[in-house]
Amino acid sequence: MSAPNLIVAAAPHLKDRDTTPRIMWTVAASLVPVLLTSMFFFGVSAFLVVLAATFGALLTEKWLGRPRSLRDGSAMITGLLLGLSLPPGIPMWMAFLGGFFGIAFGKAIWGGLGQNGFNPALIGRAFLQTAFPVAITTWPKAGGDFFALKGDLFAFPFMSAAPHAVTSATPLGLFKFEKQLTPIVDLVLGTTGGSTGETSAVVILLCGAFLAWKGYLNWRSPVSIFVSVFVVGYLLHFINPGRAPDGFFQLFSGGLMLGAVYMATDMVTVPTTNKGRWIFGSAVGALVVIIRVYGGLPEGVMYAILIMNAFTPLINRVTHPTVFGTVKLKEAK
Amino acid sequence: MAFFGFQHGVHPPEEKGLTSGLPIRRMPYPDEIILPLRQHAGKPATLCVKVGDYVERGDPVGHADGYMSVPIHASAAGTVSAIDLWPHPDGSYAQAVHIKVDKYALQAARPRLVPQWEGLSTEQVVKAVQNAGVVGLGGAAFPTHVKLAPPKDYAVHTLIINGAECEPYLTSDHRTMVEYPERVHFGCRVMMHTLGVAKAVIGVEKNKPDAIEALERTKPKDLDITILPMTVKYPQGAEKMLIHAVTGVEVPSGKLPVSVGVVVQNVGSLAAIAEVFDTGLPLLERIVTVTGHGLKRPANLIVPVGTKMKDLLAYCDGVTPDAAEVIIGGPMMGQSLANLDAPVIKGTTGVVVLTTDQVRGEQVYPCIHCGRCLEACPVFLNPSWLGDLARIKRYDEMAENHLADCMLCGSCSYVCPSNIPLSQLFQASKVALRRQQQAGAA
Numbered sequence: 001m002s003a004p005n006l007i008v009a010a011a012p013h014l015k016d017r018d019t020t021p022r023i024m025w026t027v028a029a030s031l032v033p034v035l036l037t038s039m040f041f042f043g044v045s046a047f048l049v050v051l052a053a054t055f056g057a058l059l060t061e062k063w064l065g066r067p068r069s070l071r072d073g074s075a076m077i078t079g080l081l082l083g084l085s086l087p088p089g090i091p092m093w094m095a096f097l098g099g100f101f102g103i104a105f106g107k108a109i110w111g112g113l114g115q116n117g118f119n120p121a122l123i124g125r126a127f128l129q130t131a132f133p134v135a136i137t138t139w140p141k142a143g144g145d146f147f148a149l150k151g152d153l154f155a156f157p158f159m160s161a162a163p164h165a166v167t168s169a170t171p172l173g174l175f176k177f178e179k180q181l182t183p184i185v186d187l188v189l190g191t192t193g194g195s196t197g198e199t200s201a202v203v204i205l206l207c208g209a210f211l212a213w214k215g216y217l218n219w220r221s222p223v224s225i226f227v228s229v230f231v232v233g234y235l236l237h238f239i240n241p242g243r244a245p246d247g248f249f250q251l252f253s254g255g256l257m258l259g260a261v262y263m264a265t266d267m268v269t270v271p272t273t274n275k276g277r278w279i280f281g282s283a284v285g286a287l288v289v290i291i292r293v294y295g296g297l298p299e300g301v302m303y304a305i306l307i308m309n310a311f312t313p314l315i316n317r318v319t320h321p322t323v324f325g326t327v328k329l330k331e332a333k
Numbered sequence: 334m335a336f337f338g339f340q341h342g343v344h345p346p347e348e349k350g351l352t353s354g355l356p357i358r359r360m361p362y363p364d365e366i367i368l369p370l371r372q373h374a375g376k377p378a379t380l381c382v383k384v385g386d387y388v389e390r391g392d393p394v395g396h397a398d399g400y401m402s403v404p405i406h407a408s409a410a411g412t413v414s415a416i417d418l419w420p421h422p423d424g425s426y427a428q429a430v431h432i433k434v435d436k437y438a439l440q441a442a443r444p445r446l447v448p449q450w451e452g453l454s455t456e457q458v459v460k461a462v463q464n465a466g467v468v469g470l471g472g473a474a475f476p477t478h479v480k481l482a483p484p485k486d487y488a489v490h491t492l493i494i495n496g497a498e499c500e501p502y503l504t505s506d507h508r509t510m511v512e513y514p515e516r517v518h519f520g521c522r523v524m525m526h527t528l529g530v531a532k533a534v535i536g537v538e539k540n541k542p543d544a545i546e547a548l549e550r551t552k553p554k555d556l557d558i559t560i561l562p563m564t565v566k567y568p569q570g571a572e573k574m575l576i577h578a579v580t581g582v583e584v585p586s587g588k589l590p591v592s593v594g595v596v597v598q599n600v601g602s603l604a605a606i607a608e609v610f611d612t613g614l615p616l617l618e619r620i621v622t623v624t625g626h627g628l629k630r631p632a633n634l635i636v637p638v639g640t641k642m643k644d645l646l647a648y649c650d651g652v653t654p655d656a657a658e659v660i661i662g663g664p665m666m667g668q669s670l671a672n673l674d675a676p677v678i679k680g681t682t683g684v685v686v687l688t689t690d691q692v693r694g695e696q697v698y699p700c701i702h703c704g705r706c707l708e709a710c711p712v713f714l715n716p717s718w719l720g721d722l723a724r725i726k727r728y729d730e731m732a733e734n735h736l737a738d739c740m741l742c743g744s745c746s747y748v749c750p751s752n753i754p755l756s757q758l759f760q761a762s763k764v765a766l767r768r769q770q771q772a773g774a775a
């Protein structure tokens with residue numbers, strides 16, 4: 001027998017086939033149906049906004065990230081999610097800038113993948129919300145010609161005049177400022193005004209279910225958010241029906257689905273323990289409803305998740321399971 | 334006894350089908366036998382032969398050095414040709430006795446008295462088992478006679494027999510249970526008698542229905558032996574996991590199983606005890622699973638202790654061209670072999686040959702805090718956090734975070750999508766911590 005060249009390594013010698021890039025690219029791929037649905041409602045504008053945001057995120061990752069970090073696919077997810085959380089009529093340069101800001105200040109300066117405390121896509125969006133409050137709350141109407149631009153998409157940076165598009169308020173805005181309730185069927189199907197990817201609950205839930213089945217998404221955070229939003233929503237509704245809409249409306253309106261399924265499940269910025277995920281999700285759900293009902297803004301998903309991101313290390317610390325064989329020790333003492 | 338499994342754990346591909354249906358066959362005696370004097374936990378044996386001596390099969394070549402030691406016996410008749418430092422399967426070099434096997438010897442052991450266990454006191458049984466060189470055949474090679482005489486201040490109520498064999502690929506315990514169930518039961522009888530316990534439980538993973546059936550069929554009527562089918566999960570066969578599955582009790586952190594009144598023994602070791610009180614022969618050979626996708630003809634073999642890995646693999650028609658790693662033991666906790674001249678020792682449960690596309694890649698990604706390692710760890714540690722501490726060499730802080738409870742099962746490294754060598758880091762950290770403590774004490 002000829003002597004083969006042997007590898008010598010420490011145990012274990014086997015490895016599960018899932019890798020970080022595989023998880024990240026699968027999550028990114030699962031956002032494609034969401035984008036397609038969005039294009040169905042908002043036409044080519046949705047695609048252009050997501051493209052600009054993704055381009056911004058990827059270029060920044062290439063520029064500021066660690067060598068070859070583009071391959072792990074995480075910047076792709078950030079770009080897609082940011083694009084999907086913006087209104088489809090926002091100028092492309094703003095979306096691009098959001099992608100840059102999200103990666104540069106939400107991820108790269110912390111040390112890249114795995115080191116950031118806050119969701120990079122939401123950091124990018126929060127920046128845009130502060131910097132361009134008008135553009136990011138200008139919601140074009142769904143439907144119409146596929147190739148008709150929904151806003152001043154190709155506006156030159158810092159030069160844009162007032163938006164020209166036909167706008168409509170989001171269901172949450174309608175309720176908050178005009179006390180108008182949008183029918184639940186429209187919310188579920190997504191035929192309402194809103195952000196690029198904030199519209200069809202059904203598609204997002206299906207994509208989330210696929211990821212959960214693959215084991216790439218921990219179902220505990222989204223489920224606890226749903227339950228919490230529903231319960232807290234109805235609680236406030238019964239206290240003050242004029243001010244707070246019912247739980248179903250809360251559940252299917254705004255960015256809740258996208259946030260719960262894709263942003264509150266970002267492995268890096270949510271707790272690692274299952275118990276922690278329940279706590280995280282419940283708190284996010286409660287915060288969302290509270291911000292929506294009592295806050296100045298009609299939507300609260302972004303800030304709710306960002307606030308709870310800050311609590312992730314603490315939640316991790318207090319929810320760590322008891323080490324095997326130490327329960328009895330404590331009793332004995 | 335709420336459930337017959339434990340929380341967490343992983344499901345690596347079992348791959349036991351390669352050998353689980355193959356009957357145990359005897360491997361012919363090789364030309365040369367190499368017997369390291371260190372084959373068990375505890376003190377190595379002390380040499381008692383010199384170059385040129387002729388030894389019969391079963392003659393000692395090394396005596397036990399104190400209580401925490403066992404003798405080493407010649408596994409074949411022949412002439413002592415050399416005594417030198419030789420590659421040990423653990424990667425080091427150790428003092429070893431070379432025996433040039435006598436091709437014309439009958440390989441029959443000298444006539445000997447078979448100890449009558451019924452009439453012997455505990456001390457006499459312990460002595461007989463020690464003299465026979467029996468150690469735990471599950472891999473750790475802990476001297477068996479020490480387990481037969483647990484400290485007097487603990488009351489032992491249950492003997493637990495480990496037939497889980499949760500490591501992927503390995504089937505030596507499985508085949509032992511299928512083909513020699515009477516020996517397992519006989520060994521169990523001797524151990525129960527010596528320990529003075531009335532109850533024994535044999536834990537077998539459910540993926541071995543034929544083993545469970547064989548043990549049930551041959552179960553002695555007069556003994557309280559339960560055969561417990563357990564969840565198929567890695568590391569079900571880890572001592573503390575097994576005890577938890579059988580009794581529902583968690584062995585306290587840092588304590589031995591005897592502190593909760595149980596003694597755990599591997600099925601292969603029971604068969605070896607049975608051999609001692611059946612034929613009077615010491616431990617001369619063991620059942621080894623030689624397998625893997627990198628091996629041409631996988632087999633379950635009775636191998637004389639001291640057979641070189643090279644000869645063993647050659648007997649199995651050698652390795653395939655894409656063979657990449659030879660592992661002693663299972664692929665989750667076994668050690669990879671650098672030198673095929675190293676011999677099979679008493680603790681060698683199996684030899685697994687992995688192919689190039691099975692071995693772990695080199696590309697490591699940053700931790701994404703997915704929490705899979707927390708879900709996998711059978712003792713509820715936070716491997717992700719411990720891994721961060723290991724990389725910045727904060728071993729004291731690791732110790733505070735229960736590094737000592739880590740049994741290096743490798744589940745965390747197995748599931749990590751970023752391919753971070755967590756278990757490997759912990760193994761190194763344990764060594765570093767021990768050195769630090771020794772330096773502090775000195």
